[in-house]
Amino acid sequence: MxxxxxxxxxxxxxxxxxxxxxxxxxxxxxxxxxxxxxxxxxxxxxxxxxxxxxxxxxxxxxxxxxxxxxxxxxxxxxxxxxxxxxxxxxxxxxxxxxxxxxxxxxxxxxxxxxxxxxxxxxxxxxxxxxxxxxxxxxxxxxxxxxxxxxxxxxxxxxxxxxxxxxxxxxxxxxxxxxxxxxxxxxxxxxxxxxxxxxxxxxxxxxxxxxxxxxGTLPFTARLQTKQSAVFYNQPLHDDILQVYERQRITQAKLNLGYQLPVYYRQPTYFPAVVFNGLFGGSPYSKLFTNVREKASLAYYASSRLSPFSGLMTVQTGIKAADHDQVVDMINQQLTAIQHGEFDQATVQEIKDAIINQQQAGKDLATNVLEHRLVEQLLGLQPVKNFADQINAVSNEQIVKVASMAKLQTTYLLSGEKR
The missing domain is CATH 3.30.830.10 (Metalloenzyme, LuxS/M16 peptidase-like)
Incomplete structure (x- = not known):
């Protein structure tokens, strides 16, 4: 109301x-x-x-x-x-x-x-x-x-x-x-x-x-202007930007940034949510199972979507000496998804986990209010069929979204000389 x-x-x-x-x-x-x-x-x-x-x-x-x-x-x-x-x-x-x-x-x-x-x-x-x-x-x-x-x-x-x-x-x-x-x-x-x-x-x-x-709060009228642009986008960099920084730390931090022009509640948003879960956003993801568990190349490895700025990040904790191997293996996981190399059972587990997380979030008042706020700022109606939207994501849509990701930056924070 x-x-x-x-x-x-x-x-x-x-x-x-x-x-x-x-x-x-x-x-x-x-x-x-x-x-x-x-x-x-x-x-x-x-x-x-x-x-x-x-x-x-x-x-x-x-x-x-x-x-x-x-x-x-x-x-x-x-x-x-x-x-x-x-x-x-x-x-x-x-x-x-x-x-x-x-x-x-x-x-x-x-x-x-x-x-x-x-x-x-x-x-x-x-x-x-x-x-x-x-x-x-x-x-x-x-x-x-x-x-x-x-x-x-x-x-x-x-x-x-x-x-x-x-x-x-x-x-x-x-x-x-x-x-x-x-x-x-x-x-x-x-x-x-x-x-x-x-x-x-x-x-x-x-x-x-x-x-x-x-109504007793003494707010006054404010100048009505056209709705401010919320989403941020920028052109691709000419080259992949790389920075190495040395500090006194024992565990190196390797982070990667990809341009992924997918924005909140736009047509590619739900496929991107599932793709992120498959890439690095869940315990079923390729980064977790292959880079961390099987290859033991990372203490942790995950990905995160920023659906208001067209950015996807990967964050890892590694041994500095494994830097090149880790970067290669992360990109191999992305390439595998772009080529459709994943099984339907894993995708369904990821979908179920996303839906369960969303349902659990409804029990937290802060989550409910945060979603309502974002919807108001974007002029959107509440999602009434979240589970259906997630379950409707096809493998072809996942591949399409994965193919939109372009590596732009790598940053390594390490305690060792390179």
Missing amino acids: DFCLQPGVNLHIIPTKQFKLTHVLINFATPQTNTNATSRNLLANLLETSTHLYPTQTALARQLAKLYGAYVTMMVGRVGRLHTVRLKASFVNDRYSDQPLFSQVIDLINQMLFHPLVEQGEFDSPTFRLQVNNLASTIKSLYDDKQFYAHQKLCALYYQSNSVMRTPSFGQLADLPRLTPASLVNTYQQMINDDRVDIFVMGDVQPEAVRDQI
Whole structure:
């Protein structure tokens, strides 16, 4: 059930008795640029931890505790070219409490979004400095995971030099020094006044009552422009780009990037999902069974689709000395699929696993809301026959999609000299 609260501000209500908690997701979306990801992440941290009424993280936590331990958090993400700031809340349904929790949580959300700790056009300086330091520490800790580090390096290599896709949704350390308490107010004003807003409420709720409560949030109309392009694509590189980097690590990370121009819910999407499961996205895949298990050339080997950017990645942990052999064997697995060298029993096992995973995801409120958000941003209706779509994928379609994959980049992070 959908309501337009203001131009550019839409409410989507999902009545269900499946969950005992009520879930709220408020998503702010705008085209990502090379500079706005870091400031929006810092802004999310500031809004999450302090308001005028609750000026410290402790005060905010005390208020949440009074609401039967209601959970409210803010984070950033990306859907293709769109950068998102998301407020998520979950709390006990009013039917199970002795107080009107829904209205009280919405009041708290009102404080967080519309009454930030701002004085004279600047965020509170001590709080600002604290959150800058926290964000810097968080970003640094992400890169301590060497597979994460290798993936980011591969993406920087794959995407064109001017592409916003090279900038992670959580931002960059290099951007933090230029941000100030005053500049973050500008970021806040742009988000709260200009971003597309989609609000989702899911639970055992009365739609009219939800609409009235959410309607108390003082969102204003925003300029209606044509829908921003979500999908990203780029031309093929002239040559395969290869980078070797040496660090003090014991297990080498070899990652490969393929252009695979398949996009979410477009005609080739479901065949690509099955192809990925066959290539490296499942325990039945060729990378897992042949590269890891039979040849023992990798500690792990898997593939991942990025259906908003036309990219497929392979990530492995290997011995550096096996680099050339591993690259050759990975590409042999792809070639085998392109030639139709796979059996129907394995394909059906993969299809069953994909369907079971999708069904299991319906039991997680966060998964349900994430899918609904993506559908709204793309103007799509929910898939009602997912299993049928997967089971309908033919071997010929798998071969066709596999033939679209073109190796573009390889990145090796190793502790050894080459």
